[in-house]
Amino acid sequence: xxxxxxxxxxxxxxxxxxxxxxxxxxxxxxxxxxxxxxxxxxxxxxxxxxxxxxxxxxxxxxxxxxxxxxxxxxxxxxxxxxxxxxxxxxxxxxxxxxxxxxxxxxxxxxxxxxxxxxxxxxxxxxxxxxxxxxxxxxxxxxxxxxxxxxxxxxxxxxxxxxxxxxxxxxxxxxxxxxxxxxxxxxxxxxxxxxxxxxxxxxxxxxxxxxxxxxxxxxxxxxxxxxxxxxxxxxxxxxxxxxxxxxxxxxxxxxxxxxxxxxxxxxxxxxxxxxxxxxxxxxxxxxxxxxxxxxxxxxxxxxxxxxxxxxxxxxxxxxxxxxxxxxxxxxxxxxxxxxxxxxxxxxxxxxxxxxxxxxxxxxxxxxxxxxxxxxxxxxxxxxxxxxxxxxxxxxxxxxxxxxxxxxxxxxxxxxxxxxxxxxxxxxxxxxxxxxxxxxxxxxxxxxxxxxxxxxxxxxxxxx
Ligand code: ADP
Numbered sequence: 202x203x204x205x206x207x208x209x210x211x212x213x214x215x216x217x218x219x220x221x222x223x224x225x226x227x228x229x230x231x232x233x234x235x236x237x238x239x240x241x242x243x244x245x246x247x248x249x250x251x252x253x254x255x256x257x258x259x260x261x262x263x264x265x266x267x268x269x270x271x272x273x274x275x276x277x278x279x280x281x282x283x284x285x286x287x288x289x290x291x292x293x294x295x296x297x298x299x300x301x302x303x304x305x306x307x308x309x310x311x312x313x314x315x316x317x318x319x320x321x322x323x324x325x326x327x328x329x330x331x332x333x334x335x336x337x338x339x340x341x342x343x344x345x346x347x348x349x350x351x352x353x354x355x356x357x358x359x360x361x362x363x364x365x366x367x368x369x370x371x372x373x374x375x376x377x378x379x380x381x382x383x384x385x386x387x388x389x390x391x392x393x394x395x396x397x398x399x400x401x402x403x404x405x406x407x408x409x410x411x412x413x414x415x416x417x418x419x420x421x422x423x424x425x426x427x428x429x430x431x432x433x434x435x436x437x438x439x440x441x442x443x444x445x446x447x448x449x450x451x452x453x454x455x456x457x458x459x460x461x462x463x464x465x466x467x468x469x470x471x472x473x474x475x476x477x478x479x480x481x482x483x484x485x486x487x488x489x490x491x492x493x494x495x496x497x498x499x500x501x502x503x504x505x506x507x508x509x510x511x512x513x514x515x516x517x518x519x520x521x522x523x524x525x526x527x528x529x530x531x532x533x534x535x536x537x538x539x540x541x542x543x544x545x546x547x548x549x550x551x552x553x554x555x556x557x558x559x560x561x562x563x564x565x566x567x568x569x570x571x572x573x574x575x576x577x578x579x580x581x582x583x584x585x586x587x588x589x590x591x592x593x594x595x596x597x598x599x600x601x602x603x604x605x606x607x608x609x610x611x612x613x614x615x616x617x618x619x620x621x622x623x624x625x626x627x628x629x630x631x632x633x634x635x636x637x638x639x640x641x642x643x644x645x646x647x648x649x650x651x652x653x654x655x656x657x658x659x660x661x662x663x
Contacts, residue, residue: 202657204231205320206240207309209302209329210287211273214248214265217287219440219575220326220357223407226443229268230650239318240267241309243282243301244275260315274316276308299365299372299391306332307374314346322657325354328363331397332373335384338400339375351660354401356394358572359415359422360498363393387423398427403660405436407573408594412437420570434663436656439597441646442578447558449583454555461640464584464633467559474560477553478519478544486542487626488517489619490561490585492554492576495524495532495547500567500590505531507612511619512539519561521546521553558583563605563622567615571595577604578644584636588622590615603639 210216212225228238242248244263248255253265255275263275276282281301289295310333313320325333334352341347370380370391380386385396398404406412412435414420416428428435445451449467450460456473457466468484475482489511493499504511505528512518512535520532520543529547536545546553558564564580564587573594577587587604589595599606607618625631 202321202654202661203237203319204228204239204322204324204657205309205313205318206238206324206326207306207330207333208240208242208326209305211240211242214242214251214253214273215245215287218357219407219573222443222575223355223357223440224326225267226441226646227650227653228271230441230646231653232268232271233647234650234654236654238268238271239313239316239320240271240273241312242273242275243305244277245287246283246285248275249283258316262312262315272316274312276305276312278304278308281305298363299369299393302329302363302393303332303373306330306336309333310336310341310347319346320350322660323350323352324653324657325352325397325401327355327357328361328392328394328397330354331363331393331395332375333397334400334402335373335375335379335396339379351402351663352400353403353405353656353660354397356398356404356406356415356572359394359406359420359424360570362387362395362422362424363391365391365393367391392424395424395427398424398431401434402663403434403436403656404428404431405438405656407438407440408571408597409437409439410596411570411572411593414570414593436659438649438652438656439594439644440573440575440578441649442575442582442644444582444645447579447582449559452555452559454552455559456556459559459584461584461637464636467584470556470559471562472560474519474556475517477556478517480517480519480544481541486515486517487563487623488519488561489563489565489588490557490580491518491520491522491565492557493520493522493524493566495522495528497525498569498571499524500569501525501528502569503567503590503610503612503615504565507616508532508535508543509538510612510616512543514619514623516619516623517542517544518565519544519546519557521548521550521557523547523549558585561585562626563588566595567607568592568595569610574598581639581642581644584640586622586632586635586639588618598642598644603635603642
């Protein structure tokens, strides 16, 4: 099949979140399974300034290669994309985001045509590409080049929908009639994700459980009605994990390498983490780790309400994260009170993240909702048992055989789960068994890519 990916961020060229990982890794896995793939993304400043081997087509389109022979084409427009940030600054979103991403969508379709890559599927991602399925079904409906092209939109996080004032609808280049409640209109505003969902042939999210949850009032963010209407076309496929980056047997960031066959070196990683965290070095104290955005979605509302209670136990906790200032302050307050068992790193630090995944015994990830989640997949691979709330991708990957799951989003339930983990920690044989189960689970991209090929085939038949 011929597959064209359109995404606003693609690893390694530009990344703010999980979308970039998917858009960077899935094409590689699909190529390995014999699919023909191209990728299109904006020509950001970080791409222009980065150390990438950039080339140019005879028509003047910038591109780079990933995998064996996947071309990543860049939509250039310095006024729109040559900025220090992708979507906005710390002061808020860029005011011209509708203009920027409408341009990106239109130009993506132009580029794919210009390089004569007639795709079976246009695989779109999130609100930034929500106009593409609409263009295919309206402006381009009679275009012979795109006659047989179907669209799939992947929702990476329904919390971000791309909302704009209705007066800007002309910027989309669509006829005004498409500003209606069945497609782009959402409580008087333009909603790009909604339009993308309405016009796509197939829709998916990044875990089976999340694909069901987004059809409910609690987690549908106002789009549950539309998603329920399209439920025959809504699917969920778990993201994969890049085991060439995340593998304790090959990880150069960590003090000692280990695998499921021999876990003894993990104790060295624990000691190393305790040392750099300024915590007492003691293998018998259970060590919890967190690597996360500090945001409500990640469970920090819940955690803040019982962090002191948690810290009163005989345990240690290392937190690495950045995000909402209110959580920075709150965590700092608790950390000054519990210097012997809470270590705080309020920054983004790739190397330290690896050390935490390897060094901790229990990885804490009590997300309120979680489309897929990478943290728990990484910690499973590192034999650091995840402790999670039963939601989205966490519910699909963690269970009582490889970690700890609490089912009510309350401080009591979280505390009980912590207790349960502490009890099991003292039973070495049982703990080992869970660690082995965790480390042997396969969440590779190959499995996900096979799921996507299935979906592409469904879309082709639609
Ligand atoms: P998100 O919703 O933030 O995308 P995921 O669990 O899907 O959550 O992925 C988060 C990724 O970002 C993980 O690989 C995690 O290790 C990494 N990460 C988050 N915060 C930090 C940080 N402060 N330093 C280093 N890595 C981080």
